[in-house]
Every structure is written in structure tokens, then in C-alpha cells.
Amino acid sequence: MSKKNVPYRVYLSEKELPESWYNIRADLPGLSPYLNPKTKEPVVPDDMKAIFPMALIEQEMSDERFIEIPEQVRELYRSFRPSPLCRAYNLEKLLDTPARIYYKYEGNNPSGSHKLNTAIPQAYYNYKAGIKRLATETGAGQWGTALSVATQLFGMECTVYMVKVSAMQKPYRKLIMETYGANVYASPSNQTQTGRSVLEKDPENMGSLGLAISEAVEDAATHEDTNYALGSVLNHVLLHQTIIGLEAKKQMEKIDEYPDMVIACCGGGSNFGGIAFPFLHDKIRLGKNIEILAVEPAACPTLTKGKFAFDYGDVAHLTPIIKMYTLGHNFMPPGIHAGGLRYHGDSALVSKAYHDGLIGARAVHQTDVFKAAVQFARSELILPAPESAHAIKVAIDEALKCKETGESKSILFCLSGHGNFDLTAYEEYLSGKLTDVEYPDEMLEKGYESLPTV
Numbered sequence: 107m108s109k110k111n112v113p114y115r116v117y118l119s120e121k122e123l124p125e126s127w128y129n130i131r132a133d134l135p136g137l138s139p140y141l142n143p144k145t146k147e148p149v150v151p152d153d154m155k156a157i158f159p160m161a162l163i164e165q166e167m168s169d170e171r172f173i174e175i176p177e178q179v180r181e182l183y184r185s186f187r188p189s190p191l192c193r194a195y196n197l198e199k200l201l202d203t204p205a206r207i208y209y210k211y212e213g214n215n216p217s218g219s220h221k222l223n224t225a226i227p228q229a230y231y232n233y234k235a236g237i238k239r240l241a242t243e244t245g246a247g248q249w250g251t252a253l254s255v256a257t258q259l260f261g262m263e264c265t266v267y268m269v270k271v272s273a274m275q276k277p278y279r280k281l282i283m284e285t286y287g288a289n290v291y292a293s294p295s296n297q298t299q300t301g302r303s304v305l306e307k308d309p310e311n312m313g314s315l316g317l318a319i320s321e322a323v324e325d326a327a328t329h330e331d332t333n334y335a336l337g338s339v340l341n342h343v344l345l346h347q348t349i350i351g352l353e354a355k356k357q358m359e360k361i362d363e364y365p366d367m368v369i370a371c372c373g374g375g376s377n378f379g380g381i382a383f384p385f386l387h388d389k390i391r392l393g394k395n396i397e398i399l400a401v402e403p404a405a406c407p408t409l410t411k412g413k414f415a416f417d418y419g420d421v422a423h424l425t426p427i428i429k430m431y432t433l434g435h436n437f438m439p440p441g442i443h444a445g446g447l448r449y450h451g452d453s454a455l456v457s458k459a460y461h462d463g464l465i466g467a468r469a470v471h472q473t474d475v476f477k478a479a480v481q482f483a484r485s486e487l488i489l490p491a492p493e494s495a496h497a498i499k500v501a502i503d504e505a506l507k508c509k510e511t512g513e514s515k516s517i518l519f520c521l522s523g524h525g526n527f528d529l530t531a532y533e534e535y536l537s538g539k540l541t542d543v544e545y546p547d548e549m550l551e552k553g554y555e556s557l558p559t560v
């Protein structure tokens with residue numbers, strides 16, 4: 107089955123945009139509840155009211171399988187969705203593989219990544235609840251950009267705490283956010299108690315995602331008209347991202363295809379859950395034989411080397427305690443270039459699916475990732491985000507395996523964003539200066555010591 111007549115790009119019409127998101131909580135029994143960081147008792151909706159609107163808290167805890175997308179959100183989605191499903195003919199030719207490679211491209215919107223898929227509904231539900239400002243953190247800058255875009259669509263303000271090392275590496279990301287009207291502070295900042303106390307002890311601190319989250323949560327919790335928004339990890343974020351996989355399924359159906367493998371990079375797990383969960387639904391409920399792989403950096407090996415344990419989502423212990431794969435909330439990741447993949451933990455949903463053996467995981471090194479990124483750019487013409495290139499690397503590995511075995515597998519991966527703002531990283535790679543970082547076992551052990559006892 108060669109499927110030679112498949113077009114380069116498979117589109118859906120605006121009318122075919124999915125009407126509901128898929129909530130995998132309905133099909134993943136045995137999930138542990140979030141715990142209150144102070145009492146260590148299961149979180150109740152009231153615990154989260156200080157920073158989230160009720161509609162999102164309900165989605166966070168809902169066990170309904172399909173949740174309707176509000177018409178106003180669908181209307182805004184239509185300006186950049188459905189996103190194309192692309193057949194990577196040129197990459198296939200370059201690799202000389204019998205595999206059929208498909209990718210879902212999420213970089214075709216002003217934020218440049220999949221993150222706008224959740225930024226819009228999050229801004230919408232907060233706006234409906236009368237909230238005037240959203241506070242958030244951003245690592246590489248994609249999430250801050252997406253939320254800046256989404257908040258201004260609803261006439262809301264946006265405050266972004268940007269991990270200091272990223273703010274320095276990516277000045278254009280900061281400028282984009284400001285262009286869309288956000289206030290951006292390098293974190294640790296002197297805007298919050300958390301930031302000030304870190305700076306007092308260590309004025310040169312370069313920040314981390316966990317620390318920036320603490321700042322944004324504190325900002326939201328101490329201002330009545332302000333809520334917090336998170337770009338990954340939480341159930342409602344992954345819920346919104348399932349629009350990716352739901353569209354991909356319809357697109358593959360149109361060309362009479364079904365993937366043997368689904369691959370995505372995994373930081374907090376939102377683009378992974380987004381593309382994978384609608385297919386995982388088929389695996390769980392319909393017994394489909396499909397291999398699903400999460401790809402992470404060897405320098406931040408949350409699934410492949412982390413512990414499945416209860417841990418805080420942030421440095422200051424303000425977020426709920428979540429049962430997840432974690433490297434410990436004090437984990438300070440090495441300065442690798444895939445900023446979006448440096449979080450210490452992983453979504454509870456992805457963690458549970460991995461723990462139950464429903465999905466697999468691979469860890470890859472950044473020099474291999476950039477080699478794959480350049481191969482992809484030169485054949486498929488899109489410059490991939492370093493995060494997305496983790497998925498490309500494993501898709502290429504799998505396609506090359508097919509070449510050895512002669513199998514003609516159908517491989518689908520998520521191209522979560524473009525890398526047009528990541529040229530410093532490409533420069534390092536092209537000039538031979540990029541090196542690989544492995545996280546040493548002693549450091550891992552040290553990270554586990556910070557896990558709370560519950």
C-alpha cells in the first residue's frame with residue numbers, strides 16, 4: 107500500500123472543524139487527585155478559585171468524554187484552523203524509506219506554535235468570568251506570545267514572567283509579546299515576593315520555569331481582577347489541544363489512512379497529548395494497534411529517568427501537588443536550546459498513560475535533534491522549532507528502521523511550531539559549537555530528595 111496519490115497537504119474545510127474536544131480522563135481510570143500544597147488533602151474546586159475561572163476548574167476535573175467547544179472559540183479558531191496535515195514526500199525521498207511520513211503543522215498562526223489552541227479558550231473563559239488581566243510564565247517565549255495574542259482579542263491585559271535566560275537569548279520573542287500588548291518581566295523579577303527573595307540570595311539567578319510559575323501564580327493570587335494561565339501540564343490545557351489529533355484523524359480518514367505510529371515531543375505534554383490522545387482513545391476503546399511515542403531531551407529526561415511521584419509544579423510550593431513523572435521541583439535544567447522542553451514534571455494524564463504502558467518514551471540528544479531539524483528544513487522547507495525537532499528526530503529514526511526491514515509504516519508526528527526565532531540555536535549547531543548535555547545520576551538523585559512526603 108504505497109498511497110502514492112495522497113496530496114502534499116490534506117485540508118479540512120472550516121465546516122469540518124471539530125465541535126468538541128476529547129477528554130481522556132473518561133478513558134483513563136485510576137488517576138490520582140491533585141493535592142492541596144498546604145493541607146495535602148485532595149484539591150476541591152474552591153482551592154483553585156483564586157487563580158482560575160470556574161469553567162476551567164470544571165474542565166480540569168470533568169470525566170465527560172467530549173466537551174463542546176464554545177461557538178466564539180470556534181469562530182476564533184477558524185482564523186488559523188483547521189491546520190494542514192502534510193505528507194513529507196521530500197523527506198521520505200531524502201531518507202529513501204518505504205515509510206509514509208505525515209506531520210500536522212501547528213506553526214501557521216501568529217504565535218508560531220500549537221499554544222494558541224489553548225490560549226484562546228483560556229482567555230475566553232476568563233473574560234466570561236469578568237477577569238481583566240492574566241498573569242503567566244513563559245520559557246522559550248511561545249506560550250507568552252500565544253497568551254498575548256489571545257488576551258488582546260478579548261481586550262484583556264497580559265503580564266508575562268519570562269525565564270531570564272530565555273529573555274536574554276531571545277530578545278525578539280519579548281518584542282513580539284510587547285507588540286501584542288503584554289507587559290514582560292525577566293524572571294526572577296522584583297515584581298513579586300518570590301522573585302525578590304530569590305534575587306536577594308542570588309542576584310545572578312538565570313531563572314527556571316518552576317520559578318516563573320511561582321511569580322505568576324503569586325501575582326494572580328494577590329490581585330482580585332487577575333487570574334493565572336498555564337500553557338501546558340494541566341488537564342484543561344491538554345483537553346484544548348486535542349483539536350490537533352481530532353483534526354488529524356479526520357484528515358487521515360479522507361485519504362484512507364490510519365497511523366501505525368504517532369510521535370510528538372514532550373515538555374509538559376500538551377502538544378503530545380493534543381495529537382496523541384484522540385488516537386489513544388482508539389487504542390483503549392477500539393483496540394487499535396498503534397504505537398505512541400513521547401520524545402524528550404536527554405538533558406531533561408522526565409519520563410525516561412524521572413520518578414512517578416507526587417510533586418509540586420513550582421519552586422515556591424504554590425501549585426497543587428500532582429502525581430506525575432518528575433525530576434524534582436528544584437530541578438535546574440541545563441541550558442539546552444529546546445526551552446519548551448525543560449520543565450521538571452509532566453502532565454498527570456501523560457504520566458498515567460506512560461505508567462500504564464499505553465505509550466512509550468524516548469530521550470534524544472540535541473546535536474542529533476538539530477541534525478534532523480536541518481534535514482527536515484532542507485527537504486520540507488519549514489524551519490522547525492527545536493522542540494518539534496525532537497519529534498522529527500524519532501520519526502526519521504523510525505523511517506530508517508522501515509528501510510532496513512522493508513516495512514511500509516504510516517508515521518504521524520506533530521510539528522508543534524516553527525523555529526524562526528531560534529536562529530541563535532541554529533547558528534550554534536551550524537558552527538559546530540553545540541554540545542550534548544546528559545544529566546548526571548547524582549544530580550537526579552538530588553532532585554528526588556526534594557519530593558514531598560504525602
Ligand SMILES: *Cc1c(COP(=O)(O)O)cnc(C)c1O
Binds near residue numbers: 221249337375491494
Ligand atoms: C511549548 C512548546 C513545546 C513543549 O510544550 P508541550 O506542552 O510539551 O507541548 C513544544 N513545541 C513547541 C513549538 C512549543 O512552543
